[in-house]
Amino acid sequence: MQLGLIGLGKMGGNMAERIRRAGHEVVGYDRAPGKRDVDSLPALVEALAAPRVVWVMVPSGEPTRETVKELAGLLEPGDVIVDGGNSKYTDDQVHDVLCREQGVGYVDAGVSGGVWGLENGYALMVGGTAEDVAKVQPVFDALKPPAPTDESGQPIGGDAGFVHAGPVGAGHFSKMVHNGIEYAMMQAYGEGYELLEAVDLIEDVPGVIKSWTQGTVIRSWLLDLLVRALEEDPALDRVRGYAEDSGEGRWTVEQAIENAVPMPTIAASLFARFSSRQEDSPTMKAVAALRNQFGGHAVRAVEQAEAERPA
Incomplete structure (x- = not known):
């Protein structure tokens, strides 16, 4: 199948490579010119045959929100957006409403595997309708780890590394707990x-x-x-x-x-x-001051602490 992939950094770039190794076509877009196959989101959408699946792999928060919003306006009914970043599950629910208004499906995918995922596979926790998840399933199958096998080489453990956790938001909620x-x-x-x-x-x-x-x-x-x-x-x-x-x-x-x-x-x-992240804890300053107040315990002055700090 074809997949549009937005965000070709350490994680996204390795995911694109693993998907290609499984025999699928990946059209990638990234803000860095040296990594991308197309120069813009409209060009990415144009390069894909309908029904399209576009995977968003950019930083969570505003970058993801802006990307999903732009894509929802470019895609057609029947297409699907997958957010594979670390978005908060409540953002997914907002994105789902936005996409449904355009007739576009939405799937959230919690992805674990880091820089080792290219060779080892990625654990995938996804949320969305059964219909939308099915459209993306070949990509999920390419990304997930191979199923463990018994002594005779027969797969055991079913979909180890992949779960359709529930409706939109369930994927990122599961990844959050993970x-x-x-x-x-x-x-x-x-x-x-x-x-x-x-x-x-x-x-x-x-x-x-x-x-x-x-x-x-x-x-x-x-x-x-x-x-x-x-x-x-x-x-x-x-x-x-x-x-x-x-x-x-x-x-x-x-x-x-x-x-x-x-x-x-x-x-x-x-x-x-x-x-x-604290160089000098305000909490412990208060504790030291209180010990001095009620028990006359010695406190270390700032000058003394600086003099005793290792070089």
């Missing part, structure tokens, strides 16, 4: 690493973490990646302890509050990322 869990898992691995580093008893911290990748209940691809990072930089000296959040963790916690679902672990991992 990323919230990811926050918590990374935080747990990070805390375990710090404790191992903090004691003199453990002489081979990278070796201990690598030993966990086989036969243990905490093995995972994330743990494999931590091993890889420690092989490249055993003490993580080249990395600053500063972690951004891309939005999904916040949205997960917001939904937990909205639905009265306790999520202490995911919430704590999100707040830990906020703490990582």
Whole structure:
């Protein structure tokens, strides 16, 4: 089949390559001239035969909103737009209404796999009508990981790596929760690493973490990646302890509050990322000042803290 793909960065470019390897035609558009097959969105639409499927892979928020709005005005009834970025599920519901007014279908696809997806495949969580999802299914089949097989080579596990999660919004909601869990898992691995580093008893911290990748209940691809990072930089000296959040963790916690679902672990991992960005915590300044006020405990002046800070 044909697919129009908007956004050919690290993720989109690899996805385009994987889809082409499966025998499909991809017409790509990107703002960077060196990557694109056509020079504009109208040219992209013109290059595709109806019914068209156009996959949007651009940053979430306003860039996605603007792209979907322009596409909805260019496409024809029966065509389908897929948002494969990290949009908030409520944006999907707004986009669906906009597209339906033009007779255009809309599918939201939460995509996980990062830079490794080209070779390993992508986990796909999609939302939309059965009819619209079916129009995109050959692309989903090309992108998803190969099904695991038994000893005789027969596939097992059904659609591992792909799920039609529900109506529009369900795909990105599922990906949002996935990323919230990811926050918590990374935080747990990070805390375990710090404790191992903090004691003199453990002489081979990278070796201990690598030993966990086989036969243990905490093995995972994330743990494999931590091993890889420690092989490249055993003490993580080249990395600053500063972690951004891309939005999904916040949205997960917001939904937990909205639905009265306790999520202490995911919430704590999100707040830990906020703490990582503080050079000098106002909270802990207040704590230090209070200890001094009620107990006469010593406080470190700014000048003293600066003098003791490692070079």
